[in-house]
Amino acid sequence: MKSITHPEKTKENTRIYKPGRRDFLKLGSLAATGLVLGVNFSCKDRKKGGEVTTFTANVYLSITSEGKVIITAHRSEMGQGVRTSLPMIVADELGADWEKVEIVQAQGDEEKYGNQNTDGSFSVRMFYKPMREAGATARLLLIRAATQQWGVPEGECSTDNGKVVHKTSGKELGFGELVEAAASLAVPEIEEVPLKDPSEFKMIGKGMPIVDLQDIVTGNAVYGMDAVVPDMKIAVIQRCPVVGGTVKSVNDEAALAVDGVLQVITLKGAGIPPQLNKPLSGVAVIAENTWAAIQGKKALDIEWDLGPNAGYDSEKQQQELLESTKNKGTVRRERGDFDQALRGASKTIERTYLAPYFAHGTIEPPNALARVQEGKCEIWAPTQHPQFARNSVAEALGMDVGNVAVNVTLIGGGFGRKSKPDFIVEAALLAQKSGHPVRVQWTREDDIQHDFYHALSAQRIKAVIDKDNKVAGWNHHTTFPSIGATSNAEAIQPSDGELGLGCVDFPYDVPDIRIETHDAKAHLRIGWLRSVSNIHHAFAIGGMLDEIAEARKMDPVANALDMLGADRNITFTEEMPGGKYENYGEPIENYSWETGRLRQVIERVAKNSGWGKEMPEGYALGFTAHRSFLTYVACVVEVAVDDKNRITIPNVYYSLDCGLAVNTDRIRSQFEGGSQFAASLALNSEITVKDGQVQQDNFDTYRIVRMPQSPQKIHVDIVESDAKPTGVGEPPVPPFIPALCNAVYKATGKRIYKLPIDLKA
Amino acid sequence: MAQYTIRINGKEHQVDATPDMPLLWVLRDILGMRGTKFGCGKALCGACTVHFDGVATRSCSLPVSAVQSSEITTIEGLSENGDHPLQQAWTEHVVPQCGYCQTGQIMSAAALLRENPSPTDEEIDNAMQGNLCRCGTYNRIKAAIHTAADKK
Missing domain, CATH: 3.30.365.10 (Aldehyde oxidase/xanthine dehydrogenase, molybdopterin binding domain)
Incomplete structure (x- = not known):
């Protein structure tokens, strides 16, 4: 359902901690050296039979010995600027040098990131405070590390542009020089971490250019449509023109005769109700390239049972x-x-x-790439709701959720359309059935007619x-x-x-x-x-x-x-x-x-x-x-x-x-x-x-x-x-x-x- | 399937494709040049705009067999270091939102400025009306074109 109702996160306290070894295994590209903080803002300590289970981070903030600040973006970017605005809040509170901030896009993972459904205009609303607290905690640890070297009170130190600064003596140390010492300190409780006075903000409250700007203007930005894997095939689907209709029979002879067409596969829809996360009934043409798939689709001869909506006006x-x-x-x-x-x-x-x-008419039509191998499925998709995608794919393929990974690309327009993972499930099913990695490509006609x-x-x-x-x-x-x-x-x-x-x-x-x-x-x-x-x-x-x-x-x-x-x-x-x-x-x-x-x-x-x-x-x-x-x-x-x-x-x-x-x-x-x-x-x-x-x-x-x-x-x-x-x-x-x-x-x-x-x- | 030799961004490429395959899919699927985007397939949205002998052209509706010896420029070849005056102006005005249509917008604008180095608002409207932006960045696109024109 529409996420206009959201999990009650804002009432819960943020917890910030140093991840253990188990977490590090999941960190992957986030360097496990330097200062790494996990920030938890949504998962309560889940009590099972009186025992508190380990809680995991929603976002990782990591500072390397080179002074690079790495922040995970766990929300989907579709033009609203969230990949810039949330990390900017962390960086401002931390006193980081924005030029040295690197943003890593998170995969869809409920356990790790909480609800990632990016709609309902609520990313900044919900994460403003936790993001500040994460930045402030790292700042306090870096200041503590510096004061231990300098022998001065914490209150006399501040951070600025990636350095800890002692105003009266003029001493300063870069974050990179302090991370090792900071990493050995105990993480303070949230209550003892001071937040900046808003008058001290350098970025919050001002206009900041989006982080993907240069990639966008040079054509290097990677949207769903730009993700590729070796041996990938393209699928284009002829869906039933009426919601709830089904495929009676298919003559695929002409489609298979199109140069580049490899297979024709029938997809079963959910019927009525059609569901938010299920394909519509249709026939997919799998081909070597997009054009061949589009031509193959046109050549399909399908007899439909249009179902109970056939008379709808x-x-x-x-x-x-x-x-x-x-x-x-x-x-x-x-x-x-x-x-x-x-x-x-x-x-x-x-x-x-x-x-x-x-x-919706997003200029990037729905599309998704899926690879199924060795009992696992990996997805690359422009999705506003990676967890819904992950769960839906797991259900459709009969896999454990843990065996499905959803990589979130940039989204070429969302407006709510790309919260629904129907097109991602299509890709997963076709990858499984065809034996190839498959990108499902919706044409504009598909998009306008089957939204x-x-x-x-x-x-x-x-x-x-x-x-x-x-x-x-x-x-x-x-x-x-x-x-x-x-x-x-x-x-x-x-x-x-x-x-x-x-x-x-x-x-x-x-x-x-x-x-x-x-x-x-x-x-x-x-x-x-x-x-x-x-x-x-x-x-x-x-x-x-x-x-x-x-x-x-x-x-x-x-x-x-x-x-x-x-x-x-x-x-x-x-x-x-x-x-x-x-x-x-x-x-x-x-x-x-x-x-x-x-x-x-x-x-x-x-x-x-x-x-x-x-x-x-x-x-x-x-x-x-x-x-x-x-x-x-x-x-x-x-x-x-x-x-x-x-x-x-x-x-x-x-x-x-x-x-x-x-x-x-x-x-x-x-x-x-x-x-x-x-x-x-x-x-x-x-x-x-x-x-x-x-x-x-x-x-x-x-x-x-x-x-x-x-x-x-x-x-x-x-x-x-x-x-x-x-x-x-x-x-x-x-x-x-x-x-x-x-x-x-x-x-x-x-x-x-x-x-x-x-x-x- | 036939073999074609086409010139893109000053370089010759040999491609095997059916004669009716639009240049868009040759670029994206065969040559792996993905800065040119697919939006409608019918020359209605402009996301796939390239230069065809300097003229802004929708590559989704240009069969590869029609390219022949013409010079094609894509976003990847607009400037060596991503610093064409329009790319700079786009950055200065923070034009993009989702960004998906923007390479097509920039290619249309570049063709306009080559023909008309200081266009009026109305001339910009006319030249850019084939490029849709669903995020609605039209105002900044127009401002950025004026900025780039002033710098030229």
Whole structure:
């Protein structure tokens, strides 16, 4: 399931220790000389029958006698900068010379690294403190080693640029000269390790270039597609066009006649539900090279049993879902009595909102390389979730997890798609069946037609304005196939987790609130895409708030601030009958829902964007604020609409509060990119299904923004804060879409109730 | 299968391939030059962009049989030490996020600057619209092209 619920790690204490011999055997490329520290931040001492078992490190920090600092990156890099930002936190606290830091990518290993699922915008949130503690522990040990030589108090020493420095005497020793002595010292308890005052940071809070930059611009970076092993063959798969369908028969004569084609192998799918980690039914062509495999696939003659989804029509389902929102649904949040509010209404606004399926369209299509030999399987893959991959491969091959190794390459775009290891399991199965190391290569058509899609949705919102021009009632119906349905066919209602993504956490101080859901069956593989259900929820709520403002004859920013009411912390759960507000997996007492922080970013974005200023003909500003992944964001989008109804976006203004900002340049880049990603969803992208088959197949029919259409200037204002850091990968997406729609309305007089925006409709 | 002699980054290579095999797969699967990326296979995304006699060309849609005696430049041959003005500007602006499309972006930009040493925003839009970036680095790409143009 979606990792919006996370293991409760933050409450546990970090433990830092010197690894024993057993650990060293696993260290491999990390030099076992010098000072090596294991950092454990997720595994409790597991007690078995009163006995405490050995705990292992999640991350290793090692300093060699040459002064090189080696840090394991245990999270997956897909453009968010995590291979830079987490090691940077260690290095800053340590006082390392960044030029001498080397980063080693970790394999997928739950026991060793804890949960490595890199999504849900939570790497920095979860690992900021342990990373600092690791750096601080090493710093204290190095200082201790130096003071033993110098005979000066520890308090007079500090570290800087890879050296321990004694200020008063001017003495200094490089880390490399101290590691031997430091390694012989006892590791201090976390409680006695001082952390730096934030004013001493040299890297945290500033923009740092990403570590893979030079490799990327020279073409030397290794993505999944670039991993090779000797004698590797390429597989391309023709999957059943309908989810849940099966292969009836195959005539592979023509495929095998293609120059370079070696074998044709049928893969069995999971059926219905399709599962997150199983192949779809299909026929694989194994060939000497990618082109031959693609040609072989085209030559296959397959008879399918299309199964129960063969008649599925997405437009029809969306209309049915919309119709169902007229009915009474399952109440998921109730505050006051909405019917009471209706009775006292001076004005009622009722609107519906439709959003389509979206595909991820990562520019690197899914691919994975597997080698099976001597009862072991080794994988190289662009995976956001190496452990899920490892466990799924072990299950599919009937191997012990210990015999499966997953090497994580750079990821050429993830956005949630590459958390699902279906494509990795395909590679493993084909390597086992064919007897060759195999790379499964998805074509773009495979990717667009067989994705785990963002769910299509229908929503209906009724808002009540009373005789005092106050917003007295809010009734939100939302319905969409749940991600849960991909692994459990019984899941026909959105989960609490999905509703916690911008729906039940409606933060406005409206006395009577009722939020309802309706049944929705899944007919495709449903998955999570950058910011997940926040996309459609923010679209509907942000649009409705703009209409409420208009009905109240108020400015939209003033309306939002008024509806937000006095600053307060909200918990939601007590208003959710039998449900729970999941708060992105964090206890609400650790990360409150603070309306004051939302208010602050709204005020700032209004100021920065010149909200309220006169705009030239055809230009307009639109606004929306939205909290997601614990980060508070307000967004103003400027549009220009010409006489041919062409939309351009000259400016986007964001104000955001993500707590302490660790790598400001990567935060900015996530917001720049997040607005471009959201622009695609709002303006261009749509997956539709007829006869159970996806109608789009490449970037001509599933369109994403190109440079001329892309938002031109993106202004990112980061609130300075020392609150706990929160996510930035997903939060830019949700508020952009309604802000854009509201601006389009202001420029054209046309309200947007359906995505993608079509001004001709 | 036929044998072809093609010139890539100033060097001749003999390859055995079917005539319809796109240059992209010749580069990646036969010659092991993997800086040129696969994205769509239909010249819609630009990830596979190389220079074909100096012109930005999608190698996924260029059959090897059509290459003949033309000069092909790939990202590996754009500069000797990874220091082409565009590579430097890309570094200065920290353009990449995931980075996957960036070699194609740089190759398109390099062809543009050869034709037009100081392009306007609109000229950059026109020249770069064939290159998709799903991470959304367009703003920095544009800024980096201007920086490289200024330095030339």
